[in-house]
Amino acid sequence: MINIVVVSHGNLSEQLIKSAEMIAGPAEEVYAVTLQPGDKPETFSQKLDDTMAKIGDQEILILIDILCGTPYNITARQVLKEKVECITGANLPMLIEAMLSRENTSVSELAVTITGVGADSVKNLKPFLKRD
Amino acid sequence: MIPIKDWGLVRIDDRLIHGQVIAVWVKHKNFTRIQIVDDVVAADSFLVDVLHMAAPAGLDVVAESVENSVKSLLENKTPQNTMVLMKYPKTARMLYDAGITFPALNIGGMGMGPGRKNVFKNTSISSEEYQVLKSLQDDGVKITFLSVPGEKSKDFADIPAM
Secondary structure (H helix, E strand, O other), X not given: OOEEEEEEEOOHHHHHHHHHHHHHOOOOOEEEEEEOOOXXXXXXXXXXXXXXXXXXXXXXXXXXXOOOHHHHHHHHHHHHOOOEEEEEOOOHXXXXXXXXXXXXXXXXXXXXXXXXXXXXXXXXXXXXXXXX | OOOOOOOOEEXXXXXXXXXXXXXXXXXXXXXXXXXXXXXXXXXXXXXXXXXHHHOOOOOEXXXXXXXXXXXXXXXXXXXXXXXXXXXXXXXXXXXXXXXXXXXXXXXXXXXXXXXXXXXXXXXXXXXXXXXXXXXHHHOOOEEEEOOOOOOOOEEHHHOOOO
């Protein structure tokens, strides 16, 4: 099974995993890495390294909260590893789909799928649903 | 005599470009260019790519060594739209001595560590850094601790000597 790591400013990643469990069931092999207020970049980097070491030499999909900032700046370097893919803009639909679709696929295929899920999950509702 | 330019922001932040910088400062001041002054970052082409990828449309992110930054900054024609970003007070001192005589310096964040004293929110400095900042203040630079616009700030002049 492909491992999932969610990285974020603050506790978003931990909470996102808890919320995803309400829909997708227990989150096994899903990890959160947080940048807390006052953390130095090196502190976050160490937390990430510890988590990656714990998972070891396996396929890993990393969801990053936003396309900028310290979690992104540091985590992006993980794409240099063959078995690791990184996607920014982490949201609940992406995490749920990743948790449910990570068997019988490769991490690179999963990354393409999940990036599409993220893009499709954003809708401005009123133009579709308004009644004149 | 090199004319004093009115820089949009000259900032020390050991996280360099992070969430606060992109989400708040860039929008607040309409920056079109961020000049990162750091020998290590400039030499790390992967990190420079990562920073470029994160830059919103219309924002030019440049990372250069101190030496090359001095050249770029002296030639910069839109200082008011430029954020000059570095990690350490000593880098600010080097720029100043090379003729980038900024009138104001923002300190956005410097992390905690051994031998460092917390002086404001997420900012800690060593006595060595205090002396460097004090020398800039003595040269007429107004130094302010401020993470993001609108939040509480503190003047360097108001912290106890170290």
